[in-house]
Amino acid sequence: MSKLMGTIREAIEKAGLKDGMTISFHHHMRNGDYVLNMVLEEAAAMGIRDLTINASSIFDIHEPLIEHIKNGVVTQIECNYMGGRVGKAISQGIMEKPVIFRTHGGRAGDMERGASRIDIAFLAAPCADPMGNLSGKYGPSACGSLGYAFSDAMYAKKVVAVTDHLVPYPLQDASIDEGYVDYVVQTEQIGDPARIVSGTTKITRDPVGLRIAGLAAQVVKHSGYLKNGFSFQTGAGGASLAVAKYVEEMMEKDHIKGSFCMGGITGYMVDMANKGFFDTILDVQCFDLKAIESIRENPKHREISAMRYASPAAKSAAVDSLDVVILGATQVDLDFNVNVHTDSNGYIMGGSGGHSDTAAGSKLAIIVAPLIRARLPLIVDRVLCKSTPGETVDVIVTQRGIAVNPRQKELRDRLIKAGLPVRDIRELKKMAEEIAGVPRPVEMGDKVVAQVLYRDGTLLDTIKNVAEI
């Protein structure tokens, strides 16, 4: 028995790709991914049409998708995040069917319960053996964790692994095992290593970003959750990392030992764990080279699937045990709803990813963002897109003050008692508008270009096209 295919075309043919099918991809190759483009180019050359692309994320490198949409090769996209290049085209209304946005946990959960069906999964595999044991930890295109690929491997009808680093059978330390994989294709390169991960991720030097991070860390300190057993997730952005730095200083000072840190993992979180501030790293995605090295070498650095991370269909997921998460926002409204899907002009440029999963699961969800960004106030009457429901958001931290969700009265009292600058969210909005003015409302068109599904699969919001000026 041989699973090894000579070319991507051969694998596509063997897997039986036909018009109208749904094919899936994971995004661990991030903005360096070649696999999605290679597969679509081949499918287009074969004359296949009307495909649905279910990718955990779409990045700018996937710009060729725009032509495939215009040519009818791709007629629908399902994803959890979409970068600005493809996002802008979608917002301009180039596709008939709306994009379906899910969350990281929601995508895995929908596959698990059969609400989202995949005909063929094409899995970029930085390391594979001829029988389809797969790992992200080794090879020239190493990406570390393969967290978002597990559900595709387990639930797609056919699974094709695409690798540029084929090793003899058996690959030790495989993340996805051969039992799930139908075919293996070796290609020259599955991605651009420089764009798969960052060399290093750095803490911001922007004084305003640092001030926001300092205040967010104070919120963590006085929330009551910063004690032995503390669990924590923060993003890879400079300001989120700065929160981690300040939290680390507090943990060191008060001799606090945390239980786990989670999420997209950076070298900074690895260092915190290595210094003993956390027992375990739960890693669904690695963001830099240090994180990849750590997941390969450190037995306490555990790879977890998107299901284990955040699936609402599972009996429990790691987000349900998370104490504190630090998240970003492009807009927040007076009901604490958060937009991370569109920019302030209404163009798609993001997505929930794990935003609403972690906000829902964690005990304390903190949004950090500057009160004014590029002359536009952060806080608006109504967000252009409801990505994360306000009921799950606890605190908004800006450089001019902290707004606490009225549902969290006890937390609000604690923060006031600690002397932190707690303000009503309306007051923060007014402050920003006094400086930047009230922005003119954004005019959206009538066509629905995207549906935003909440993690349980219900419709949370729709995104309309942007009316061209």
Added chain:
Amino acid sequence: MLFLPGNTPNMLINGDTLGADTAIFDLEDAVSPDEKDAARILVRNALKYQDFSGCEVVVRINPTDTEFWKKDLDAVIPLKPDMIMPTKVSGGGMIREVSAYIGQVEERSGIEKGSVKILPLIETALGVEKAFDIASSDGRVAGLFLGGEDFTADMHCKRTKEGQEIFYARTRLVCAARACGIEAYDTPFTDVEDMEGLRTDTEFAKSLGFAGKAVISPRHVDIVNEVFSPTEAEIEYAHDVMDAIEEGKRQGKGVISLRGKMIDAPIVKRARQVLEMEQAIYGGGCR
């Protein structure tokens, strides 16, 4: 006290959010001669449109031997900054000259005379020797401010992290200020990356009697605030002192002791200072 270049809009607009008790908008060294106009307009507009009510605002103006200083005062005095910082102050005469011109602009703008205070920047050997003369020169003078970098250049010596070379200037300045009943503020620590060095230098300045310290990086604000803030134990002790005094009064005692030690006037004065700082820190402000 955080120095912010007068020609950086993002810093001016956020100047009051960076944790410092005082924002010093700089029109002098941080601004090149061809940018002076732009910086002056920016600072004026920031003062006009921005609410700095939670933060004290000082404007550092250009030296009195340049063509800029009067224009600086013309632009900013009508907007009532808390203080003006004249630079390279070498004697009381210079302060009286600046004060008189501030008075003229105040009068022209219909502002109550004397409302804008002066915080002289002393950064020459002559200035240090005349510290008392400067401190007592005019009713507007609210404090003395040491500039260690220019001072060491004037002294023909090297500026070091240890700061032995400015020890005399520091103590002379604090003594002159205290003799006139005003505050003294210490020179910035200029290595932006060296947080331990900053802490040591700040602790030393506090031990000499300085009331605060300038910083040139927002990243230095927290450590300086921490060093100059009373500790929880100090606050608790100050409350205990005041409680013991109240209790003593009620019982009609002449001599009051706390934890086996007699409470005398200096202890009470120190406790009052700590409680005033507690009020200033926790009762509002920039943070």
